Amino acid sequence: MGAAAQPQLLSEAGYATTLGSEYSQLEPENVMKFSxxxxxPNTDPAPYDFTxxxxxxxxxxxxxxxxxxxxxVWHKQLSGWLTSGIAAGxxxxxxxNFILQDHITTxxxxxxGRVYAWDVVNEAFNGDGTLAHTxxxxxxxxxxxxxxxxYIEQALSWAHAGxxxxxxxxxxxxxxxxxxxxxxxxxxxxxxxxxxxxxxxLGFQLHVNxxxxxxxxxxxxxxxxxxxxxxxxxxxxxxxxxxxxxxxPQRFASQGDLxxxxxxxxxxxxxxxxxxxxxxxxxxxxxxxxTNNQQGWALPFDxxxxxxxxxxxxxxxLTGQ
Ligand code: XIL
Numbered sequence: 001m002g003a004a005a006q007p008q009l010l011s012e013a014g015y016a017t018t019l020g021s022e023y024s025q026l027e028p029e030n031v032m033k034f035s036x037x038x039x040x041p042n043t044d045p046a047p048y049d050f051t052x053x054x055x056x057x058x059x060x061x062x063x064x065x066x067x068x069x070x071x072x073v074w075h076k077q078l079s080g081w082l083t084s085g086i087a088a089g090x091x092x093x094x095x096x097n098f099i100l101q102d103h104i105t106t107x108x109x110x111x112x113g114r115v116y117a118w119d120v121v122n123e124a125f126n127g128d129g130t131l132a133h134t135x136x137x138x139x140x141x142x143x144x145x146x147x148x149x150x151y152i153e154q155a156l157s158w159a160h161a162g163x164x165x166x167x168x169x170x171x172x173x174x175x176x177x178x179x180x181x182x183x184x185x186x187x188x189x190x191x192x193x194x195x196x197x198x199x200x201x202l203g204f205q206l207h208v209n210x211x212x213x214x215x216x217x218x219x220x221x222x223x224x225x226x227x228x229x230x231x232x233x234x235x236x237x238x239x240x241x242x243x244x245x246x247x248x249p250q251r252f253a254s255q256g257d258l259x260x261x262x263x264x265x266x267x268x269x270x271x272x273x274x275x276x277x278x279x280x281x282x283x284x285x286x287x288x289x290x291t292n293n294q295q296g297w298a299l300p301f302d303x304x305x306x307x308x309x310x311x312x313x314x315x316x317x318l319t320g321q
Contacts, residue, residue, distance in 0.1 A: 017305075022280070026056065028067075042099060070122070104162050112165070118168060124152060149192075170189070170202055173239070199233070201236060225266075236276065238274070240275065258313070259311075260313035
């Protein structure tokens, strides 16, 4: 059972106590992303900065929690030096190839033995199943533009060299049910499996709302998880939250039921090893900020770290009560 966490909040007693006592895994919500760990160009004497991520890893170790790494190859939350250098034409594909390889290997080596699994690649596909045009794929890319998932394969191979003992994941949103996006990811995973490309698992983000609590949706979700698991992939639910339009008891009860049903899908699949929420308290959730304050209340603890029905929904699924 995991939660995304932020190091600057660990000084708040309720935050640290709840995180350290209720969860067995944490994942940095932001501080292992490119802009945080790689704030300066490779030509700088100190291109990398692990200060904030190290704080979280130390907290996890003090509290006997595992750490899941997030994320190495993503087109968001990149450093200004990189995006402005690409825009200016300073960095071409051969430079980006070097920068990404160095990034993956340096970050993974820094955390070797301390981070047991990595979202190596995050959100590479569009909803229609095509590959997103990103700085790493083809804009300008690392030199494998137009060659489909070859750049993802390259990143996974570099990740294998960075820490051969860490599990390598592909992580995405909107690929929870059977649809064009999950079909494309499935084709990639099957191809990688057949050719021995080092992909160990799939991360399903699961940023949902109460509309996900629909028999057809939940059935499609369970079938989709099963097909990846049947390929021999490990499954992690990585960023679950269930956004609400209001914080009233009735909505909290419905949310609790959805938490129970989604947790059950993991519990009932032997290859599903991680159920993780994106944060754990409604006090610090990305949902209000990302929905212009139209939605919130998405997590299992309320603003005062009291357990909501969502918490008991997860517990119920885990204990079969
Ligand atoms: C989000 C964080 O929660 C926010 O604090 C940040 O401002 C933007 O990123 N998919 C992902 C996560 O893989 O990294 C994102 O996290 C949420 C969507």
